[in-house]
Amino acid sequence: MVAPCPPERLGSTDFCRDHGLRYPYVGGSMAKGISSVAMAKAFGAAGMLGFFGAAGLPFEEVVAAIDELQAAGDIPFGINLIHSPNEPDLENALVELYLKRGIRLIEASAFLDLTLPMIRYRTQGIHRDAAGKIITPNRIIAKISREEIAAKFFAPPPERFLRELVSSGALTPEQAQLAAQVPMAQDVTVEADSGGHTDNRPAISLFPSILALKDKFQAQYRYQQQLRVGLGGGIATPLSAAAAFAMGAGYLVTGTVNQACVESGTCDEVRQMLAETRQADITMAPSADMFEMGVNVQVLKRGTMFSMRASKLFELYRAYGSIEELPLPERQKLEKTIFRDTLETVWEQTRAYFSVRDPRQVEKASRDPKHKMALVFRWYLGQSPVWANKGEASRKIDYQIWCGPAMGAFNEWTKGSFLEAPAKRQVVTVALNLLLGAAYLLRANQLTIQGVRLDAEAMSFAPLEIETIKEYLR
Secondary structure (H helix, E strand, O other), X not given: OOOOOOHHHOOOHHXXXXXXXXXXXXXXXXXXXXXXXXXXXXHHHOOOEEEEOOOOOOHHHHHHHHHHHHOOOOOOOEEEEEOOOOOHHHHHHHHHHHHHOOOOEEEEEOOOOOOHHHHHHHHOOOXXXXXXXXXXXXXXXXXXXXXXXXXXXXXXXXXXXXXXXXXXXXXXXXXXXXXXXXXXXXXXXXXXXXXXXXXXXXXXXXXXXXXXXXXXXXXXXXXXXXXXXXXXXXXXXXXXXXXXXXXXXXXXXXXXXXXXXXXXXXXXXXXXXXXXXXXXXXXXXXXXXXXXXXXXXXXXXXXXXXXXXXXXXXXXXXHOOOXXXXXXXXXXXXXXXXXXOOHHHHHHHHHHHHHHHOHHHHHHHHHOHHHHHHHHHHHHHHHHHHHHHHOXXXXXXXXXXXXXXXXXXXXXXXXOOHHXXXXXXXXXXXXXXXXXXXXXXXXXXXXXXXXXXXXOOOOOOOOXXXXXXXXXXO
């Protein structure tokens, strides 16, 4: 006998209840609006949670996205907050915006440490209800890939930051006492080998370590809010989704496969490139936001020269102290092939951009020629995803497409089905196939444990059209 396993019962039912969801499924944030407003709305309308990818976008575009999402009615959604060590003013401005507009949920990604603006967001409005329960209006889902970072989010806000918030008037002493009794993030997503920012960690070893860490912190602090752990990175087939739930994931997070869907904020040409991707067609390349620190992101290698060109820029940055020190042949090659303009012209464009976005970067560049070189090189890294999203044909060779091995696994699973065609890939259809398939495979595995022999067909799940899935879920 095998008990029913509807997708709603997978993962943590508390996670679904707290976030107003039907399914324990999250569309993670992808920068530059790749996880678009349309994507977040589609997820929300289907009883799932979608995050808008605010990272790397002009401030006014984030405001417009919030306007559209809040006008969509009573659907769950969240907004991304990415760590910006080179632009602390921007991170602070985004937190101010989120607080002002009543954004109650953010996905914190790529953080190397806790920051004061994030702690202010988490603790704003904290209070006790009539029953004495601590209420935290603002929630954070933290996306991490290292144990030491997970520990920071499982713990309460550091006392030094709470004192600073009290001194500035952002918190009362009573609120600071309450804040010391809640975790920075009740929900922590283990980000395994994924697209974009990643440590390329295998889920099968990383997830159990974070799950054990969660239990340790819950026992230590005895939070009223039970800590939860989700899993993302590599979730692209029903079998990988089933494996995540079998390990104890409270919810799933997908990213790469959503970028290949029609709702994503990229172009049809990129979607076609992703549809042709195999698991080995990916590589690591320097990131734009943490270029000077040597941080890498995982990108598509097949069909683009971005990774090689970005690595060349970082190599030159490490070797020389300024643009003027670059050997003439190297400089000419950069201007002809990568920038397609003089470095002086690129600097003027860069200076104009940061004069509005973060004037301190321009001031620093005037004093530090190496920082000026970094900003110029980051122009290419920052423009490359924009060219990809807009489908700039003349720059196809320079497209920066964030992608993990999950894309190849998804293509292998959908080959020969209706989901093989990029135009048929919709985020909700993909999500429901993964969830229903995971539920089916988990039940099938229960039969095999009881000694029932099942053939290969019975132990697999092929993509189903959305109408068929809805019949199953009624």
